[in-house]
Amino acid sequence: MQLxxxxxxxxxxxxVSPAWFTARxxxxxxxxxxxHNLANNLRLAACIPLQPGSTAPFTQLPKSNVQELVFRWLSPGWQAAKVKGDKSAxxxxxxxxxxxRAAAGMPNE
Incomplete structure (x- = not known):
């Protein structure tokens, strides 16, 4: 499924971009x-062209990218929101x- x-x-x-600047x-x-590759994989999973004026066919997001994004950034954000009791966050x-997960063909949690 397209992201x-x-x-x-x-x-x-x-x-991703702030982490890239930190690495730089x-x-x-x-x-x-x-x-850089992670950002491009996200773009391709959303059919965002890598070059202006071109088209981008859907490319399934690698499961390893999902795991990295979830464990590195999204899970800590969810945990912090849980501590605050912020159900919206x-x-x-x-x-x-x-x-x-859907863009990688993985089940929802």
Whole structure:
């Protein structure tokens, strides 16, 4: 199932891009390349073209990307929301994770 463009872009803007800049500041070229590839995988799963004016066929999101995004960023956000009792934020993180899972052909949780 295609990842919604808004979900892909939010994950790139809120998590992947800031992590890329942190890796760049640290001189971590391997981390930079990994995060660049992660952002591109999100784009392809949402059919966002990598080059302006081109088309992007749907590419299933790798399960390893889902696991990384969920465990590195979404799960900690969900846990923090749970501690605060913020059910709206908990639902947000859960929905984001389920969109990722669907784009990788994984079951929802």
């Amino acid at each position: 919604p463009v808004s979900v892909a872009q939010a994950l790139i803007d809120d998590y 500041q640290a001189g971590d070229s391997v981390g930079m390349q990994h995060l 908990m639902a947000y993180y859960n929905n984001m994770a389920n969109h990722l």
